[in-house]
Amino acid sequence: MRLLPPVCALALLSACSQHPTENPSPLASEVSTAANSQVNSPVQFDEDRFRKDIKTLSSDEFEGRAPTTKGETLTLNYLTKAFKEMGLVGANKGDYLQAVPMVTYIASEQQTITLADLPLEHRKDLVLGSRHDNGGVDISKAPLVFVGYGVNAPEYDWNDYQDLDMKGKIAVILVNDPGFALPNSGKFDGKAMTYYGRWDYKFSEASKQGALGAIIIHETAAASYPWSVVENSWTGPQQDLVVDKVEQDKHVQVEGWITMDAATSVFEKSGLNLVNLIDRAASSPINIPLNQTASIKFESTASYANSYNVVATLAGKSRPDEQVLFTAHWDHIGIDESKDGDQIYNGALDNASGTAGILEIARQFAKQAKDGQPLDRSVTFIATTGEEQGLLGSRYYAANPIYPIDKSVAVFNLDSTNIYGRTLDYTIVGKGKSQLEDYLIDALKSQNRVAKAESRPESGGFFRSDHFSFAKLGVPAVFAGGGSEPIDEATAQYKTMMKAEMKGCYHNTCDEYREDWDLSGALQDLAIYYSAAETLANSQDWPGYFEGTEFHSLRAASEANLTE
Template sequence: MFTSFCCYLFLSAQPVISAQHVFDFDIKQYKEDTKILASDEFGGRAPLSAGERLTLDYLVNSFKDIGLEPGYKGDYLQAVPLAEINADQDMTLAIDGMTFISGDQFTARTQRIIDHVELKDSDLVFVGYGINAPEYGWNDYSGINVKGKTVIVLVNDPGFATQDDNVFKGNAMTYYGRWTYKYEEAARQGAAAVFIVHETAPAAYGWGVVQNSNTGSKYTLIDDNNNLSQVGVMGWVQHDVAKLIFTKADLNYETLKLAARKPDFKAVDLKMKANLVLKNTIVKAESYNVVAKLPGSNKSDETLVMHAHWDHLGTKLDAEGNKQIFNGAVDNASGVAGVLALAKAFKAKADQTPFKRDILFTNFTAEETGLIGAQHFALNPPVPTKDMVAFLNIDGMNVNDGVDYILGYGQGVSELEGYLKDASSELKRHVKADPRPQNGLMYRSDHFALAQQGVPGLLFMSLGDTDPDYIAHKYHKGQDDYDETWSLGGVKQDLALIGSILAELANNEDWPRWLEDSDFKARRAEDNR
């Protein structure tokens, strides 16, 4: 289990970036790349779709034109074995005479590679936040056996609920608050199903995001047992639905939610039965990560990774049967175009004076489904993860005007924060703390999968700080489209910043360390780094 991050002021300990690294970024090409990747022709760039093939061809050809070498065992592509699972949405959740509608009131899916999952009179249990965290003295599953049962859990963690810095990490979400953790722990406890109660503030997004992200094609890696060790049903329920269920059980949802904030909370048997039939259409196929390489001059056993995920949500039919394309222009065509711009600029610089360390420029698949491409890369890397110095990850760029700050995700996490601070200062900017630590962005993008293998990372993300309308009306919605009126001022300054950090790391001998005690730090120590 991953120890959460502490928030405290960090003073840089590694060598200070002494001078600005100047690169010539091709903003005209950046604009063209973003526009093409986010076009309707690419269909929302879903894995295992026609849009994937267009995306892969575009990226591979771009890296070839730039002059980068293949980065994965002599190829630009790394195969990622996936199962595409489509759950028939003509299903209902029935609980003691109440029937709920898929999409509008609940979502349900599975990562098990089977065509039929059924809840038949499954006992319903409320287990608070669904957390088992010994280091916090917290176990919501204490004293109850949920094997074969359906559990209802709250979103986020008790720290956010209490806003008490002495409870977990207060307002800053820990990994225990992530929906991925809720499903993982429920599986470990033997539950047949888990439904997370959606509330906008602790989830950090509205019901529309849950609906769009869970009712279409979903993707998963495949283990040796068709993923049967995973929880059978992974679901969400609307807040109002949860209240109806608790009222039917002669219980008060709000009262029990308050009780769940305390470590002595005991799970509550709702004395109700859940029934659901999940019918799946399954396609097994290979998706692909893209990996290109800029060789170093004399430290080829030391590698940096510059990354952005290429996928988005694809194309879906709305309730009226109309086709809706989720183009993901900001998330994450903007980031992919950023990686291409950096690759082009670094190749031009290396042609004059090679960088010492190797640099991989990567784009992974299936980030939106749970960092799947990143997980596969982390477990099957082209070079050992112990030889990876750092992983820099762009997940949405500031396509609007430039600002005098850069968002810093996590404080006191790794020495890479010092690089961010120093590079920002050189460029007359400052690091602004994540304004939404409760959203848990440290755990929601591809750098997290590499952190699990001990590789420190930096996240560069701008999804709403310069566009207040973005999260509410564009994020994971059909409105995330390319816009000709974007000024791209933020892109220009962020490419300069990222390029400065990447160049410094590519030429020095530093190995940025994890700071706070965590499983990340322990994993890195295993590699003697």
Template sequence: MNKSPLRRFAPSLMASLALSSALVFAHTDKAEFLDFSNLTQYRQDVKTLASDAFEGRAPLSKGETLTLDFLVNAFKEMGLAPGFGDSYLQAVPMAKITAKQDMQLTIGALKFTHGKDFTARSQQIKPHIALNNSEVVFVGYGINAPEFGWNDYAGIDVKGKTVIMLVNDPGFATQDNKRFKGNAMTYYGRWTYKYEEAARQGAAAVFIVHETAPAGYGWGVVENSNTGSKFTLVDDNNNLSQIAVMGWLQHKATQQIFATAGLDFDSLKLSTHKAGFKTVDLNLSAKLNLDNSIEMAKSHNVLALLPGATEFDGKRNPQQDELVVMHAHWDHLGSKTHQDGSQEIFNGAVDNASGTAGVLALARAFKAKASVTPFKRSILFSAFTAEETGLIGAQYFAQNPSVPTKNIAAFLNIDGMNVNDGVSYILQYGQGVSELEDYLEDAAKAQQRTVKADPLPQNGLMFRSDHFALAQEGVPGLLFMSLGDTDPNYIDAKYHKEADDYDANWSLGGVSQDLSLIGSILARLANNSDWPKWLEDSDFKTRRSEDNR
């Protein structure tokens, strides 16, 4: 009986492998660059994926059906094998939760308008959620981090209460490298962590105070990302262990709340930057009714496999069972119909039709190369669902992978490409995180480019894309993202907005050079025996060591 982890791949894969058994692969540990100067197909792929016909590629929509058909057909035409059992699709069970948008938040005597002043949603599978005179408490950053000697919840019971907290972490506020990681956001600064920790503490609701600098984006991004239909995985208890109300507050609305409590918010927040901050009871109560319509459905991840060689020097190649993953998320925010009947379509051309088309371009190039000389490791080309709602597709794959995660050497993730002219550098997200940084350095040097540190480490991009879900399972990754560095107006004017559309005037010079660079790293990983290691002590490193990697 075949006990290979690839047993979950398609029978057609086995036939494909048999055809390649007489071939050998080139074993190289140097950067080799493929030619991506002709991007006619790439341009057409982005244009199609970001067209109005795809309606913003929201999960569980007509846009998903069109996107899945497009990607599966593309992989079939390339001759790649199904990547999950005998299918190119991995079903991702989830709930689509749509809250009534006319909700109103009352704190004390103040009444706030949804979208304009606050946002609120829930991942609990309940048709009605209510805050009834829930006591309001300010908990600073809402962080409990023993390794940093920090606990904003020390000495207080917040069970059933509504907690207001700051975005980001104290390192950003103080710019002190001895506090957390200074300007670079830690996971403790991410909204996902803040909701998770508040739920562990027993709070009923969280409202994170929005300020553009520490959040890394304007209020429009918060509004567009947290209103309308949202998606979530579902546990065995209908997600009731999660926080009931996940909210954001406009800075101005927060100032009004604290003024009603006889406090100056902007002065008070200065006291939160030091360890030992004491929570503040505002002596106000919160009222909110969340009425949800809930649809249980399945979205899908897309997976296609380029199998490694079965034999090397006349012997079975054991590394054929190992994977390198080349990835981009396919989804965006869908569309929104306003009360006046007007419609916005969030086409997400750069984020992330550009990355999805990049994976297709790499898959075509690697399939052509492997038809001559197969690679040592198998390569999985993937596009996951529901990244924009919290890495949902990636989380599901990480928990239900096509092969054990201990067999995945690395996860390369494109989340937005440089569609403008080429540049003399490549961005690196995180520093001293894993040995994959050496691969990035070598490839950049071979291209006569430099590696440039993330210019906005306070935005926490390390924790905001699909590679993070795999990192939590111990798989090291690299994020390739170019959003605002080559287009200074992108974040303010286009990110998660209707204006992120395909533009025929894009030069695509940056796409050409970055696909070559990414391809060189992918080829090197697919043709060596290396298992890139985590460099810093972390849960990631611990998880990988448990897999003996």
């Protein structure tokens, strides 16, 4: 999950150790024995097979599954073979692969950067890159402008770019949105992040404003991830979708992040107090020239290659043109040869576990069909590429769907599964958005669990994984799983231990498969998705988004969306 981050995910990922444990601990074994059964599940998922898929996909052999690498080739072969063995059909005219044209940008590690006459160090103080195929960046004395949260939102009567001409200038932008800083003010969505708080929105809006560059000020609390995540995710190869030159030329020439400490020093050179300005920026739109400049120089390269989504379908018996979709991204960060020690970002939790999850669900639906109980609607599984680089695979599919978007009933997304044991509750990220959630809530009754919203809505989890690419087009989409309340004391003790072991592993090399993971909670969650999707696929319902949400106008939640 791209920069949970993101994601990447689900606020499950908060912990790490340098080395995986080879053998299950006694405590983990006790928890697994007590809690491994899938309570009242309509199906019994195969834990050994689920583990094997996670372990294989996240092995060193797969080299961190970066798009357009050897790791991708191995992953595509593995997933294609698995879907074919189940009896699912390649959705792309019999082919399991959908080509996603990508460009890979690599910025040199040797960068000369001066902001406000302060020499800054690449990685330590800031990370910068360029999404242009022009050999690099050579900017001299470009004016710096503080634009608050960098938001232009007419519906909130908010425009941080009001009366600004950004041509030739670099925008300096706060992370998140005004609601985060003033959650009780009634601004935006309070503590819960809106899409205006996302980094991709900020770079996009700065580009629309004609800015030369955009730099986001990193704050751990507001971003919901530490600087290490920025450094690991925004250095090395950076992929994007190939777009035409006219569209590409509109994008800022340089983009990236700066630490809070470095930004504070830059503002001090302007005679400004950054903390005070952050308070002002949350109260009302703001833009202030810093009366300082930036000089930035580094080389970069661009190369072009197709990456691939893996798309497999199981045809419905009576309404095969109507699709219930499952998504999970197969990609991760790959290898960083500049690192000392372990250089492979194995991505076991994020997201070998989610990819293994859709394989298990697909096997159960395939078995059900072979047993003479096919679904009325089709169910399609999309293992996406490039999620870590900005939801690239899902964005491409949504723009170039194999099955029409207006025939896509819903999307169930898996991005990091629950490795902390069974829970009494169940997290729905962005809870309250669509009627699709009702199917999950109904399925939870068989497990005596209750649905809750995520504990940290300020992290903007709903906008950080592949389901969002479909939500933007009005397709009801959910991102759910896990919970915060362990089923019993033994599970609570195990969770505390495993959280400590996993600390710091999000987008880090220690996100490796561990034999002592308690996956009983993950199997329960797979059963919820399975049950909800089965009910929806055998109904004539067309769920929609609730009034007051961002996507209500695209597919509204109303009786009109339910076919008798």
